[in-house]
Amino acid sequence: MLRVRVASQEKWWLPLAIGGIAIAIGIIIAIVIPADSLFRPTTILVASISLMGLGVVTGTAGMIALCQLSFAAVGAWIVEWFSVNDIWGNIFGNFSFVVYMLIAGVGTAAIGVIVGLPALRLRGVNLAVITLGIAAAFDLTLQKTSFPALVAGKHIARPFGLGSDFGGDKGIFIFAVVTTALVAIAITYLQHSRWGSSWKSVAFSERGTASAGTSVQVAKLTAFAVSAFVGGIAGGLFDSQITQANFSSFSPLQSLGMYVLSAVVGSHLIDMALLGGILFVVIPWILQLLKVPLEWSTVIFGVLGIQALTTGSNLGTDIRNGFRRRRAKAMIPTEVGLASSQAIAAVEIPRGTGKVLLDIKGLTVEFGAVKALTNVTLAVEEGTILGLIGPNGAGKSTLIDALTGFLPEHGGTVALNGVSLDKLAPNRIARGGLRRTYQQDRVPPTLSVGAYMRFVSRGQAKPAEIDEILAFFACPPVRTPLSLVDVGTRRLIEVAASIAAKPQVLLLDEPAAGLSHDEHVAFGDRLRQVPSRYGVTILLIEHDLDLVRSVSTSITVLNFGEVLASGTQESVLSNPEVLKAYMGETELL
Amino acid sequence: MWLNNVVAGLTPGATYAIVGVLLTLMSQLTRVVNFAQVAVGMFGGYISLTLVTKMHLPIFVGVIVGVLVAAILSALLGWIIATWLSEASTSARSAVTVAGLLFLISLAFILFGYRNQPFPTIVAGPLFTLPGGAVVSKVTVVVIVLAIVITVGSWAFLKFTAFGVKLRAVSDRQMAAELLGLNVKMLNVSVWFVTGAIAGITVALVGPSASNDYVTLSSIVIPGAAAALVGAFKRMDLALIGGLAIGAIQGLFAGFPNLLIVRDWVPIIFIILFLLWNQRKEVWDVAR
Numbered sequence: 001m002l003r004v005r006v007a008s009q010e011k012w013w014l015p016l017a018i019g020g021i022a023i024a025i026g027i028i029i030a031i032v033i034p035a036d037s038l039f040r041p042t043t044i045l046v047a048s049i050s051l052m053g054l055g056v057v058t059g060t061a062g063m064i065a066l067c068q069l070s071f072a073a074v075g076a077w078i079v080e081w082f083s084v085n086d087i088w089g090n091i092f093g094n095f096s097f098v099v100y101m102l103i104a105g106v107g108t109a110a111i112g113v114i115v116g117l118p119a120l121r122l123r124g125v126n127l128a129v130i131t132l133g134i135a136a137a138f139d140l141t142l143q144k145t146s147f148p149a150l151v152a153g154k155h156i157a158r159p160f161g162l163g164s165d166f167g168g169d170k171g172i173f174i175f176a177v178v179t180t181a182l183v184a185i186a187i188t189y190l191q192h193s194r195w196g197s198s199w200k201s202v203a204f205s206e207r208g209t210a211s212a213g214t215s216v217q218v219a220k221l222t223a224f225a226v227s228a229f230v231g232g233i234a235g236g237l238f239d240s241q242i243t244q245a246n247f248s249s250f251s252p253l254q255s256l257g258m259y260v261l262s263a264v265v266g267s268h269l270i271d272m273a274l275l276g277g278i279l280f281v282v283i284p285w286i287l288q289l290l291k292v293p294l295e296w297s298t299v300i301f302g303v304l305g306i307q308a309l310t311t312g313s314n315l316g317t318d319i320r321n322g323f324r325r326r327r328a329k330a331m332i333p334t335e336v337g338l339a340s341s342q343a344i345a346a347v348e349i350p351r352g353t354g355k356v357l358l359d360i361k362g363l364t365v366e367f368g369a370v371k372a373l374t375n376v377t378l379a380v381e382e383g384t385i386l387g388l389i390g391p392n393g394a395g396k397s398t399l400i401d402a403l404t405g406f407l408p409e410h411g412g413t414v415a416l417n418g419v420s421l422d423k424l425a426p427n428r429i430a431r432g433g434l435r436r437t438y439q440q441d442r443v444p445p446t447l448s449v450g451a452y453m454r455f456v457s458r459g460q461a462k463p464a465e466i467d468e469i470l471a472f473f474a475c476p477p478v479r480t481p482l483s484l485v486d487v488g489t490r491r492l493i494e495v496a497a498s499i500a501a502k503p504q505v506l507l508l509d510e511p512a513a514g515l516s517h518d519e520h521v522a523f524g525d526r527l528r529q530v531p532s533r534y535g536v537t538i539l540l541i542e543h544d545l546d547l548v549r550s551v552s553t554s555i556t557v558l559n560f561g562e563v564l565a566s567g568t569q570e571s572v573l574s575n576p577e578v579l580k581a582y583m584g585e586t587e588l589l
Numbered sequence: 590m591w592l593n594n595v596v597a598g599l600t601p602g603a604t605y606a607i608v609g610v611l612l613t614l615m616s617q618l619t620r621v622v623n624f625a626q627v628a629v630g631m632f633g634g635y636i637s638l639t640l641v642t643k644m645h646l647p648i649f650v651g652v653i654v655g656v657l658v659a660a661i662l663s664a665l666l667g668w669i670i671a672t673w674l675s676e677a678s679t680s681a682r683s684a685v686t687v688a689g690l691l692f693l694i695s696l697a698f699i700l701f702g703y704r705n706q707p708f709p710t711i712v713a714g715p716l717f718t719l720p721g722g723a724v725v726s727k728v729t730v731v732v733i734v735l736a737i738v739i740t741v742g743s744w745a746f747l748k749f750t751a752f753g754v755k756l757r758a759v760s761d762r763q764m765a766a767e768l769l770g771l772n773v774k775m776l777n778v779s780v781w782f783v784t785g786a787i788a789g790i791t792v793a794l795v796g797p798s799a800s801n802d803y804v805t806l807s808s809i810v811i812p813g814a815a816a817a818l819v820g821a822f823k824r825m826d827l828a829l830i831g832g833l834a835i836g837a838i839q840g841l842f843a844g845f846p847n848l849l850i851v852r853d854w855v856p857i858i859f860i861i862l863f864l865l866w867n868q869r870k871e872v873w874d875v876a877r
Contacts, residue, residue, distance in 0.1 A: 133856075144850055
C-alpha cells in the first residue's frame with residue numbers, strides 16, 4: 001500500500017505573475033539604488049541567464065556541456081557585428097538592439113544544434129570533453145579574430161538610445177531585469193511543456209523516451225538549441241552593459257566554473273539560477289571589500305563545488321525538499337495502490353474480433369553467431385490478450401525489442417493492421433500504434449505523474465481520461481511527483497500511460513514483477529477489461545503463470561528463440577513439450 | 590620547412606600524449622576524467638621553482654619535492670572522491686576535479702604571485718638534425734620516450750603484475766573486489782598518487798619550453814583530454830598516437846599563417862568525426 005498526499009492544482013498563470021512582480025521590484029531597485037551601484041546587479045542577471053541556459057542542457061537533459069560561455073561569446077559577437085555595421089538602425093530605430101539580440105539568440109541556437117550533434121552518439125564524459133574542446137577552439141579563434149567593436153575601435157550603441165554614462169546604467173539594469181524575467185518565464189513554460197518532459201525523459205532513459213513516441217535526437221538537439229539561444233541572449237545582454245566585448249570574458253575555464261556553479265546551486269530551477277548569479281558576483285565583491293585577493297573567490301567556489309558534489313545534492317533541491325516536507329503536512333492523505341483498491345466486477349477473458357492486428361512473419365534476430373530468435377511467426381488477434389511465456393533466455397524480450405524497432409537488422413516482417421513496421425525508428429513505431437513497457441524502471445523520476453501521463457499519451461487522452469485510467473489502475477493522482485512513488489507502482493503508471501496513448505497493440509514486459517500476490521490478482525482483473533474498455537489489444541510477457549492464465553485469450557510459448565507451441569490455454573498448457581521446456585521434466589503445472 | 594614545424598609540434602604533442610594516457614588510466618581505473626591532472630603537476634612545478642629560486646636548493650631536490658607535492662595533491666583529490674563519491678556517477682566525480690582545477694589555479698595565483706617566472710631547465714639543447722634540416726631537441730626526444738614508456742609500462746603493469754590485476758578487478762567490479770577483501774580505497778588513491786607524480790615529472794620536463802603561466806599550463810589538460818578521446822578513454826595506444834598527431838597537426842598548420850584559425854579547429858573536428866565513426870553503433874544509452 002502506498003500513501004500519497006494530494007495538493008491543489010497548479011496555476012498556469014503563476015510564472016507570469018511572478019515575472020511581473022519581479023519586473024516591478026527591479027524597477028523599484030533601479031529607482032532606489034544609485035546608478036553607479038547598478039553595475040554588479042546587472043552582472044548578476046547576466047550570469048543568472050547563462051546559468052538558466054546551462055540548467056536546460058545539463059541540469060534538465062543530463063548532458064554535460066562545458067561551452068556555455070562560448071555560446072555567450074557567439075551571441076555577443078553577432079550583436080556587435082550588427083551594431084557596428086548598423087545594419088537595420090534606420091528600420092527599427094531604438095528597438096534595433098533588441099532585434100539584434102534576438103538574431104544573436106537564433107544564430108547561437110543554430111550553432112548550439114551543431115555543437116549538440118555529437119551528443120547523438122557520444123555521452124557522458126566523452127561529450128563533456130568534446131564540448132570543452134569546442135570551447136577551447138572558440139576561445140583560440142576569438143583571441144585571433146577578436147570582437148567587431150574592438151576591431152573597429154568603437155563601442156556599440158546601447159539599446160533604446162540609452163547613454164553610456166551612469167544614467168544609462170539605470171536603463172540597462174531595467175532592460176536586464178525585463179530580459180531575465182522573460183527568459184525565466186519562457187524557460188518555466190518550456191520545462192512544463194512536451195519539450196521539457198522530453199529533456200527530463202532523455203536524461204533518464206533514451207530507450208524509454210523513444211518508446212514514448214518522442215525522438216531522442218529531437219529531444220537532445222532542442223535542449224542544446226534552447227540552451228544556446230539563452231546563452232546567446234546572455235551574451236547580447238552582457239554587451240549592452242559593457243558595449244565592447246573581449247575574449248577574456250568567455251574563456252573555457254570560466255565555462256568550467258559556470259558548470260560547477262550550476263551543479264552547486266541546481267540551476268535547472270530558476271530561483272537557484274538567480275542565486276547562482278548572486279554568488280557569482282557577491283562572493284568576489286565581499287572579498288574585494290575585505291581587501292582579500294580576488295582569487296580566493298575561486299578557491300571558495302572550488303570548495304563549495306567539491307562540497308556540493310561530494311554530498312550529491314544541490315542547494316535548490318535541498319531547499320525544495322524542505323518546503324515539500326512542510327507542505328506535505330498540510331495535504332490530505334489519500335490511499336492508493338492495487339492491494340487497497342476496491343475490487344472491481346469480474347469480467348470474462350476477452351474474446352477477439354477475428355481480425356489479425358499484429359502480424360509477425362519469420363522474425364529472425366542474430367547477435368553474431370548466436371541466433372536469439374529463429375523464424376518466429378505469430379499473429380495477435382484484435383481485442384485479445386496474448387500471453388507469451390517461456391523460460392529465461394527464450395527470447396521474449398528480444399522479440400519485443402525487435403517488434404518496437406530497437407533491432408533494425410532483424411529478418412522477417414512485422415505489420416500492424418496491414419501497415420509494415422519494418423525499418424521504422426522506435427518513436428515512429430510507438431506513434432504508429434505499437435507501444436511497449438519495460439522490465440526495467442524507465443519512468444523518469446523528475447516528472448510528476450500527470451506530466452509523465454501527458455508526455456507518453458501525446459495528446460491521445462483528455463485530462464479526465466487520464467484521471468480515469470489512473471484511478472482504474474489505483475495509481476497515485478496526477479500531482480504526485482514520481483520520485484515519491486515506489487518502483488512497482490511506477491511500472492503500473494507506465495502501463496496506465498501506455499494505455500492512455502491508445503495504441504492498437506500494447507506489449508507488456510513483465511508488468512507485474514515487483515507486485516505482491518494480491519496485487520497480481522487485482523492487476524489481472526483490470527487487465528482483462530483493457531481490450532473492451534480502452535480498445536487496446538495486449539501481448540503480455542509474464543513469468544507468473546497464474547496471472548497469464550487468468551487473463552490470456554491464447555498463449556504462445558517461446559523456447560530457445562523458436563515458437564514451441566501456440567494456441568488456446570488448454571491446448572498449450574497441456575502440451576507435454578511445453579511442460580518439459582517450461583517447468584522441467586518432473587514438475588507439473 | 591614543414592618537417593621542421595611538425596617536429597616542433599612533437600614536444601607539445603608528446604605532452605598531450607602523456608596527459609591523454611594518464612587520463613585514460615584514470616578513467617579506466619578510477620572512473621573519473623581528471624580535469625586537474627595537469628594542474629597538480631603545475632602546482633608541483635611552482636613549488637620546485639620556489640624552492641630553487643627563493644630557498645636556493647639544488648634543482649634536483651626542488652624537482653623531487655615538486656613531484657611529491659603533485660603526487661600528494663592528486664592523492665588528496667582521489668581520497669576525497671573515493672571517500673564521498675565512491676558510488677557516484679562518472680560525471681559527478683569528474684566535476685569534483687573541475688572544482689579542484691579552479692581551486693589549484695587560484696591558489697597558485699595567491700601563493701606564487703602574478704608574475705610568471707621561467708622554470709629551471711632540466712633538459713635543453715638540440716640532440717641531432719634530420720636530413721631535411723629539421724632540428725630535434727633533447728626535450729622532444731625525452732618527452733616522446735617518456736610518453737612511450739608510460740604507455741607501454743602501464744599496459745605491462747596492468748597486464749602482468751599482481752597489483753595491476755587487482756587494480757583492474759577494482760575498476761571492473763568494485764563491489765566484488767571489496768568482497769574479496771581488497772582495499773579498494775587504498776588502491777584508488779595509489780593510482781591518483783602515481784598519475785599525479787607522473788604529471789609532476791612531465792611539467793618539470795616541458796615546463797621550461799611551454800608557456801608557463803598557471804592557466805595555460807593547467808589547460809594542457811584540454812588537448813590531453815582530446816588525445817584521450819581518440820581512444821575513447823579506453824585505449825592508451827590510441828591516446829598516445831592521438832596526442833602526437835594533434836601536436837604534429839598543430840605544428841604543421843603553424844607554417845601556414847593564413848590557416849591559423851583552421852589549425853585550432855582541426856584536432857577537435859578530427860576527433861569528433863573519428864569518435865562518431867568509432868561509436869556509430871552506440872545508438873542507445875544502454876545495451877537493452
